[in-house]
Structures are given as structure tokens and as C-alpha cells.
Amino acid sequence: MTANAPTPPSASASPRSRSGSSASTQIVHRSCPTCEASCGLDVEIDPVSRRVIRIEGDAQDQRSQGYLCPKAYAMKEIYEDPERLRRPLRKREDGTWEEIDWETALDYAAARLNAIKEAHGANANGFYIGNPTGHNVGGQLYLPALINALGTQRSFSAGTMDQFPQNVALHNVLGEPWMFPIPDLERTDFFVCMGGNPLVSQGSLMSGPNIKKRLQAIVSRGGRVVTIDPRRTETAEIATDHLFIQPGADAHFLLSVCHVLFTEGLAKPGRLAGFTDGIERVREIAARYSPERVAAATGIAPETTRRLVRDFCAAKGAWYGRIGICTQEFGTLASWLVYVVNVLTGRLDAEGGMLFPRPATGRSEPGRPAEPFVYGRYKTVARGIPEVTGQIPCGLMAEEMEAASAGEARMRGFITVMGNPVLSAPNGERLAAAMDELDFMVSLDIYLNETTRHADLILPSTVQMEHENYDFLFETTSVRNFARWSPAVFAPEADQRDHWRILVELGARIAGAPWEAVDDLMVKGLLAMIVGPGTRCPDVTPEEAFAKLEDRHGPMRMIEALIRVGPYGDRFDDASKGLNLARLRAAEHGLDLGPLEANRLPAALPIPRIQLAPDYVVADLDRLEQGLAERSRADRLVLVGRRQIRNMNSWLHNLPALAKGPNRCTLLIHPDDAGKRGLETGKRVRVASRVGEIEVECVVSDEMMPGVVSLPHGYGHQLPGVRLSVAQKQQPGACSNYLTDELALDVPSGTHVANGIPVEVRAL
Ligand SMILES: Nc1nc2c(c(=O)[nH]1)N[C@H]1C(S)=C(S)[C@@H](COP(=O)(O)OP(=O)(O)OC[C@H]3O[C@@H](n4cnc5c(=O)[nH]c(N)nc54)[C@H](O)[C@@H]3O)O[C@H]1N2
Numbered sequence: 001m002t003a004n005a006p007t008p009p010s011a012s013a014s015p016r017s018r019s020g021s022s023a024s025t026q027i028v029h030r031s032c033p034t035c036e037a038s039c040g041l042d043v044e045i046d047p048v049s050r051r052v053i054r055i056e057g058d059a060q061d062q063r064s065q066g067y068l069c070p071k072a073y074a075m076k077e078i079y080e081d082p083e084r085l086r087r088p089l090r091k092r093e094d095g096t097w098e099e100i101d102w103e104t105a106l107d108y109a110a111a112r113l114n115a116i117k118e119a120h121g122a123n124a125n126g127f128y129i130g131n132p133t134g135h136n137v138g139g140q141l142y143l144p145a146l147i148n149a150l151g152t153q154r155s156f157s158a159g160t161m162d163q164f165p166q167n168v169a170l171h172n173v174l175g176e177p178w179m180f181p182i183p184d185l186e187r188t189d190f191f192v193c194m195g196g197n198p199l200v201s202q203g204s205l206m207s208g209p210n211i212k213k214r215l216q217a218i219v220s221r222g223g224r225v226v227t228i229d230p231r232r233t234e235t236a237e238i239a240t241d242h243l244f245i246q247p248g249a250d251a252h253f254l255l256s257v258c259h260v261l262f263t264e265g266l267a268k269p270g271r272l273a274g275f276t277d278g279i280e281r282v283r284e285i286a287a288r289y290s291p292e293r294v295a296a297a298t299g300i301a302p303e304t305t306r307r308l309v310r311d312f313c314a315a316k317g318a319w320y321g322r323i324g325i326c327t328q329e330f331g332t333l334a335s336w337l338v339y340v341v342n343v344l345t346g347r348l349d350a351e352g353g354m355l356f357p358r359p360a361t362g363r364s365e366p367g368r369p370a371e372p373f374v375y376g377r378y379k380t381v382a383r384g385i386p387e388v389t390g391q392i393p394c395g396l397m398a399e400e401m402e403a404a405s406a407g408e409a410r411m412r413g414f415i416t417v418m419g420n421p422v423l424s425a426p427n428g429e430r431l432a433a434a435m436d437e438l439d440f441m442v443s444l445d446i447y448l449n450e451t452t453r454h455a456d457l458i459l460p461s462t463v464q465m466e467h468e469n470y471d472f473l474f475e476t477t478s479v480r481n482f483a484r485w486s487p488a489v490f491a492p493e494a495d496q497r498d499h500w501r502i503l504v505e506l507g508a509r510i511a512g513a514p515w516e517a518v519d520d521l522m523v524k525g526l527l528a529m530i531v532g533p534g535t536r537c538p539d540v541t542p543e544e545a546f547a548k549l550e551d552r553h554g555p556m557r558m559i560e561a562l563i564r565v566g567p568y569g570d571r572f573d574d575a576s577k578g579l580n581l582a583r584l585r586a587a588e589h590g591l592d593l594g595p596l597e598a599n600r601l602p603a604a605l606p607i608p609r610i611q612l613a614p615d616y617v618v619a620d621l622d623r624l625e626q627g628l629a630e631r632s633r634a635d636r637l638v639l640v641g642r643r644q645i646r647n648m649n650s651w652l653h654n655l656p657a658l659a660k661g662p663n664r665c666t667l668l669i670h671p672d673d674a675g676k677r678g679l680e681t682g683k684r685v686r687v688a689s690r691v692g693e694i695e696v697e698c699v700v701s702d703e704m705m706p707g708v709v710s711l712p713h714g715y716g717h718q719l720p721g722v723r724l725s726v727a728q729k730q731q732p733g734a735c736s737n738y739l740t741d742e743l744a745l746d747v748p749s750g751t752h753v754a755n756g757i758p759v760e761v762r763a764l
Pocket residue numbers: 129130131132158161162163323417418419420421423424425444445446447449459460461462463464499641642648649650651713714736737740754
């Protein structure tokens with residue numbers, strides 16, 4: 001079976017009649033592609049009318065056991081959305097759009113991008129990769145086909161508004177950017193959650209369905225859940241303790257935690273000490289940061305810090321941090337220090353602490369070569385900001401496009417891949433204007449939205465209902481080991497294209513090669529690295545392995561290669577009972593691969609010893625010292641972000657079931673701050689920052705820390721030229737990223753400051 005001819009429902013669906021449904025309906029089991037939790041779903045369909053009748057939680061899914069959230073319906077509503085694009089759209093001279101066929105569209109895109117490359121060099125093209133890529137296996141595996149063909153160093157992604165500081169810290173500490181330590185929620189009895197709101201986000205870099213139940217279970221078994229956040233969040237409501245913290249003061253606070261660990265003799269790394277360098281250096285650094293010295297900046301009383309540290313050390317604790325400690329001024333230091341605290345307390349790689357998943361595709365197995373940490377091979381034209389392991393801060397896209405900032409060396413061709421940076425990246429207004437200076441822009445996207453309206457061409461893929469999937473990223477971030485293949489629920493129409501096909505076809509055209517050959521080369525290149533002499537699969541040649549692969553094209557061929565060689569795999573041995581593609585596809589409720597394992601280090605690391613105080617990260621401490629005084633100022637008002645259960649960044653607002661209800665784009669403000677400005681709930685306010693201003697409704701609430709206001713991101717749909725009529729009517733909102741300053745960076749990672757933006761708020 002080829003991946004571009006997805007499984008017809010009958011191949012993986014159980015015909016079933018149940019109350020209220022006709023005997024001809026079928027239930028297809030697949031995972032929900034909308035957030036990291038990847039819950040198992042029962043999708044009941046009428047295959048004849050190609051309608052989804054209902055979606056329920058799959059009670060037989062080992063991980064989610066029937067759980068789902070309101071966003072489970074997103075997959076259905078996107079599939080049915082009449083405004084969703086299904087065929088390529090090309091902009092005419094007069095700015096209107098026409099549907100064109102795929103051959104014409106792909107030829108046109110390749111010709112324009114190649115013309116720019118020939119006239120101005122490879123770096124005259126650039127691209128931006130957005131978040132749904134992480135939920136689409138073909139999107140992840142086939143990006144190289146496009147990126148390598150472009151050959152540009154102008155590479156941007158949503159990562160620099162997200163987890164990138166964690167990648168940079170991990171790369172320096174563990175030698176591996178993508179091996180995230182994940183809280184062992186099933187066994188911890190003291191969970192510290194900094195800058196994350198898993199009750200709403202459903203857990204990020206901590207993927208697990210029904211996080212609420214998992215956190216409540218910690219409390220029920222006598223443990224504690226401590227949230228540290230400038231907002232008393234939904235998660236704080238079920239936690240045992242909540243500490244308010246000044247935005248951007250997490251690194252200062254974490255250094256004071258280390259200070260207490262050393263001064264009170266609580267720094268006990270245990271077995272980790274045998275393979276960790278740099279502990280003494282951390283002790284010297286932390287010596288300066290007593291809880292007393294940082295208290296004014298963090299807002300946390302010294303005695304509270306000391307008590308928290310003692311209690312954490314007395315328990316089986318796991319210390320975790322997410323978006324709030326990443327997209328802030330000291331994101332890399334804060335991310336690094338979370339790992340430091342877990343190492344110093346012996347909680348990294350220990351049961352009940354922070355553990356490393358063991359994905360079926362083998363990406364954390366021993367014997368991997370270390371990828372060097374590199375940066376500065378390319379510097380932006382406008383301001384000389386260095387790339388870091390291939391990433392440039394996404395907020396710098398605008399100035400790289402503008403003739404006034406980047407001159408002749410500006411970016412002229414631009415590709416967005418499943419991203420909406422006009423709403424998601426800093427200073428979206430400037431970016432939108434800069435896009436109109438481009439010579440050519442193509443968007444791989446399913447909507448005509450705030451970003452893609454600037455494109456010359458939109459290439460829409462099939463959506464999750466129409467293609468198979470494998471939870472490739474989230475098996476590396478799950479709170480329990482699992483492997484999950486999902487079938488296509490409906491076969492797409494003949495003239496629709498899967499996202500992976502668009503990537504490889506466009507890449508192949510740019511390179512001047514047949515796409516089938518490029519696809520084969522990618523698989524053969526992968527096999528050459530993972531089978532044959534010197535690998536875990538020494539007795540099979542790459543050629544033999546290639547001949548054994550089930551599919552002829554598509555992402556599941558690469559997944560098959562990886563899982564057969566991976567820790568649960570059959571190693572291409574026909575007599576083995578290990579995992580192969582047929583067994584994976586037969587497991588219609590997903591494969592439960594057991595709890596996360598402890599004691600995987602140092603074998604699972606690509607470097608021999610943990611580097612607890614890496615030079616690259618430590619070099620940022622001077623900047624941290626300067627940040628101390630700023631955070632102690634009493635007159636500060638700063639903006640942070642928040643997520644909401646019915647949103648997914650910017651792109652679910654056009655779905656009636658998720659967009660209904662009252663306006664959600666509201667500014668939360670503490671009663672003291674509201675009082676000073678004469679504000680009350682329901683009043684409209686103007687929020688202004690260095691780069692822009694917006695108008696929103698305010699809600700006065702003591703869930704905010706004084707001096708901090710909160711706005712959700714992903715709104716701002718009231719722009720002309722988009723086809724998002726539901727979003728425009730139901731939840732237009734205003735774009736919080738029109739306030740995000742593209743120049744403010746977490747310097748070591750080049751990540752933007754979306755939390756802790758200085759703002760002014762006044763009544764309208
Ligand atoms: N202020 C502030 N800004 C933030 C954040 C924050 O916390 N605060 N969070 C940041 C984070 S963590 C992230 S991940 C980014 C997200 O940033 P982006 O990824 O740029 O934004 P999204 O809104 O997720 O855009 C997704 C795009 O993918 C398209 N799409 C969805 N499904 C498909 C599909 O199946 N096929 C195709 N071809 N396209 C599809 C949608 O139409 C939409 O255009 O936002 C960041 N921005």
C-alpha cells in the first residue's frame with residue numbers, strides 16, 4: 001500500500017452499529033492530531049456520504065482510555081470547513097485568486113524560486129516552518145527534500161517563539177537537542193511546574209492525555225503539585241501550592257534554588273555525579289544568588305524558596321518548565337537551570353523524576369553520533385544576528401525582507417510551511433507589510449488567512465482526516481512509551497495532494513529531478529545509516545532492507561525503516577516477532593510500550609559525560625546580572641501570554657464548534673493595576689508597547705500577579721482579504737503579537753520575548 005493512496009476506511013475500520021447510528025456506519029480508530037496528548041479517538045463515519053457522524057474517546061486506547069477534549073472535533077470541522085482550500089490558488093494581477101492545477105502550480109513555484117536563486121543567490125530565498133508540522137509525520141520527514149533543494153541559510157520557524165531555548169540548553173548539557181527529559185507523572189510525588197499551564201495546553205514536552213487526572217492523582221496519593229507562574233492558572237487551581245513569580249525572573253530564582261541546595265548540603269546528584277562535569281562551577285555561580293538577593297526581583301520570599309527546596313529534596317520530585325520559561329528574556333538560562341536542579345537533586349533519569357522516553361523509531365538509543373553545537377555560520381543581513389544550529393529568530397523575517405533594512409541582499413523569495421507568522425510571530429504588522437516587498441511568496445497552507453493572503457500562490461494539502469499519520473514527535477515527549485499509527489479516515493479526492501508529496505515534489509522540481517527518485521534516495525540514505533556493518537542491524541544490507549519495505553512511497557516507508565531497527569523492532573528478520581509496519585498498522589488502539597525507564601544515562605547520551613556548566617550557556621550570566629535591577633522596579637507593567645482550551649494558536653477560530661461563545665481575547669489585569677487606571681471588567685482598553693498598540697476588553701482578576709497583564713495569542717482575524725468568515729464574526733479579537741518586540745531576544749538561542757513585554761494600559 002502506498003501512503004499517497006491512504007487506507008480506505010474498510011481496511012482499518014470496524015463496521016459497527018450502535019444506538020442512534022445506522023448499521024452502515026463505521027468506526028475508524030486514530031489518534032487526535034491537534035495537540036501533543038495524541039488521544040485515541042473513535043471516529044464514526046458514514047463512508048457513503050463521507051460525513052463524520054461523531055467523534056468519541058477510544059476507551060480501548062491504553063494512554064487516553066476514552067478521554068478527549070472539545071478540540072477533538074477540530075479534525076472533523078477542518079475536514080468539513082467550506083472555506084478550507086483543496087486546490088492550488090494563484091493570485092492574479094488584480095489581487096483576486098484563481099484555482100489552478102497542481103502541475104501548473106508546482107512548475108510556477110519552482111520556476112520563480114529558481115529564478116530568484118539564480119539572480120541573487122540561494123540565500124535570497126527563505127522559509128518559515130509552523131507548528132502543525134510537528135503533528136504531521138510527512139511534514140517532518142520530507143522537509144529536508146524542500147530545504148536541501150533551496151540551499152538557503154535563511155531558515156526560520158515557530159521554534160524561536162517556542163521550545164528553542166530548551167533545545168539549545170539540552171544540546172550543550174546532554175549533547176542532544178531533541179532528547180527532552182519528561183516528568184514521570186505516574187510515579188512522582190512532588191511536581192514543580194514553572195511557566196506551563198498543562199490543564200489548558202494538555203501538557204507540552206509532557207504529552208499525556210487527561211493531564212488533569214494525572215496531576216490530581218499526585219495530590220490524591222499525598223504528593224504535591226507546585227505551580228510557579230505570574231498567573232494563578234487553571235493548573236494552579238488543582239495544585240497544592242502556587243507561587244507568583246515576576247516574568248523573566250525564573251533564572252534568578254532557579255539560581256537561588258541552587259544556592260540553597262549547596263548551602264544546606266542538599267546537592268546530591270547520586271549516580272549522576274559519576275558522569276557529570278561542572279558541578280563545582282555551578283556552585284561558584286550560585287554562590288552569588290542567595291534567596292535574599294533575588295527576592296525583590298522574583299517576588300518570592302526567601303523563606304518560601306528555602307522551604308520549597310527542602311520539601312522537593314525530601315520527596316520523589318520532578319522539576320519541569322515550559323513556554324513561560326522559554327519565550328522570555330532569559331529563556332536559555334532558565335531552561336538550563338531546570339536541568340541543573342534536576343541533576344543536582346539526582347532527579348534526572350530517576351524514577352519519579354525527569355525521564356527519557358524510548359521511542360519506537362529509536363531516536364534515543366545508545367551509539368548515536370553527537371551532533372556538534374554550531375552557531376554563527378550565517379549572520380542576518382540587517383543586524384548581524386547569528387544563526388544558532390540553523391535557526392534565525394523568526395521575528396527578524398521582516399527586516400530581512402525590507403529593502404530599507406537589508407538592501408540588495410534582502411530576502412526576495414519566501415515559503416511558509418503550515419505557519420501563520422503574521423499572527424504568531426513578533427510584530428506581525430511589520431511582517432505583513434514586509435511580505436508585500438517580496439518578489440515571490442508561496443504558502444503551503446489550507447487557509448487563505450492573515451499570512452497566506454500575502455502569497456502569490458497557496459498550495460493546500462490534504463488534512464488529517466484524509467491522510468495517514470504516525471505520532472513521530474510526540475513519542476519522544478510522552479509521559480509513557482507508545483507507538484501510534486493512524487489511518488486516513490476518508491480517501492482524498494483525486495486532485496488533492498498530501499503535504500509530504502507537495503514538499504518532495506516542490507523540492508524535486510527546484511532540484512530538477514523526478515520526485516520519485518528523490519523519495520527513494522531519502523529512504524536509501526536513511527537505511528545506509530541505520531543498517532549494515534557497524535550498526536544495530538549488522539546482518540542486513542541497505543539494499544536488502546530497502547527491498548523489504550512495504551510501501552512504495554511516502555512517510556511510512558521511513559517510519560518502517562526506523563521502527564524495524566528501533567528498540568522494539570524485528571531488525572528486518574522475518575522470523576522475529578518484533579515490531580514492523582504490518583504489526584504497527586494492525587494495532588488499531590495504539591501500542592503501549594510501558595512506563596518510562598530510569599537509568600538510561602549515560603548510555604543513551606551521544607556524549608560521555610553531562611556538561612552541567614557549558615561555556616556557551618554560562619556566558620549569558622552577565623546579562624542575567626543586569627536583569628536583576630530591572631525586575632525589582634515597582635512601576636513595571638509587563639504582558640504575558642495565555643492559552644485557552646478551544647484555541648490552537650491561530651488556526652481553530654474558523655471552526656463553529658470551537659469559535660462559539662463570548663469574546664475570549666481579553667486582557668486579565670490585577671485589581672490594583674486596574675484601580676490605578678480606572679478600569680473595570682468589560683471596559684475596552686488600549687494596550688501599547690514599543691512596537692504597536694491594540695484594543696481589547698479587560699477582565700479584572702486577582703488571578704494575576706500585580707504588575708502583570710495577560711492576553712491570549714492567535715487572534716486578530718479582522719484583516720481584509722482573508723477567507724475566515726466564522727473567525728471574523730465569532731472571535732476576531734486583536735493580535736497580541738502586534739505588541740511583541742522583534743528586537744528583544746533571549747540572546748543565546750535567538751528566541752523572542754513573548755512573556756514579559758513592557759506595556760502601557762489605559763482606558764479607551
Ligand atoms: N504571543 C505569543 N505568541 C506565540 C506564542 C505564545 O505563547 N505567545 N506561542 C508560539 C508557539 S508555542 C507556537 S508553536 C507558534 C505557532 O505559530 P505558527 O505555526 O506560525 O501558527 P499557527 O497558528 O499554529 O499556524 C498554523 C498554520 O498551519 C495551517 N494548517 C493547519 N493545519 C494544516 C494542514 O493540515 N496542512 C497545511 N498545509 N496547513 C495547515 C493553518 O491554516 C495556519 O496557517 O505561535 C507562537 N506565538
